[in-house]
Amino acid sequence: MDIRAIHTEADYRAALQEISALMESDPDLGTPEGDRLDILVTLVQAYEAKHMPIAAPDPVEAIKFRMEQSGLSVKDLEPIIGKRNRVYEVLNRKRPLTLAMIRRLHKSLGIPANVLIAETTAG
Known part of the structure; x- marks a missing residue:
C-alpha cells in the first residue's frame, strides 16, 4: 500500500491530489482503494489539525x-x-x-x- 506520513507542504498537496483522484473513482469500502482513501484522509486531517488549526470564533x-x-x-x-x-x-x-x-x-x-x-x- 506504501502510504507515508505527511511531513511537508509538498506531501500534503500530493495527498490531496491522490484523495481527489480516488474520490472521483468512488471506491467501495473495504477495497484496497477505499482503504487507501480512508487512510489518506486520516493523515490529511491529522496534518491539518497540527499545521492549520482553526481558531475559535469570537x-x-x-x-x-x-x-x-x-x-x-x-x-x-x-x-x-x-x-x-x-x-x-x-x-x-x-x-x-x-x-x-x-x-x-x-x-x-x-x-x-x-x-x-x-x-x-x-x-
Missing part, C-alpha cells in the same frame, strides 16, 4: 452568525441578553457578556459555552 461573531443562521432579530435576543439597548451594546462590543447571558445563550441558541467565554476581539 463570541460576538458567533452570536451574529447564529442570529443570521436562525433568522433571529435583536428583539429575539431580548429574553436572552436583556433590553434592546443591552443587546445592541453586546453586539457592538460595548458591553461584555455576563455569566448569566452566556448560560442563556448556550441553552437557548446552542452556542458552545467555551466560544462565549473567550475574549472578544475588536470588531
Whole structure:
C-alpha cells in the first residue's frame, strides 16, 4: 500500500491530489482503494489539525452568525441578553457578556459555552 506520513507542504498537496483522484473513482469500502482513501484522509486531517488549526470564533461573531443562521432579530435576543439597548451594546462590543447571558445563550441558541467565554476581539 506504501502510504507515508505527511511531513511537508509538498506531501500534503500530493495527498490531496491522490484523495481527489480516488474520490472521483468512488471506491467501495473495504477495497484496497477505499482503504487507501480512508487512510489518506486520516493523515490529511491529522496534518491539518497540527499545521492549520482553526481558531475559535469570537463570541460576538458567533452570536451574529447564529442570529443570521436562525433568522433571529435583536428583539429575539431580548429574553436572552436583556433590553434592546443591552443587546445592541453586546453586539457592538460595548458591553461584555455576563455569566448569566452566556448560560442563556448556550441553552437557548446552542452556542458552545467555551466560544462565549473567550475574549472578544475588536470588531
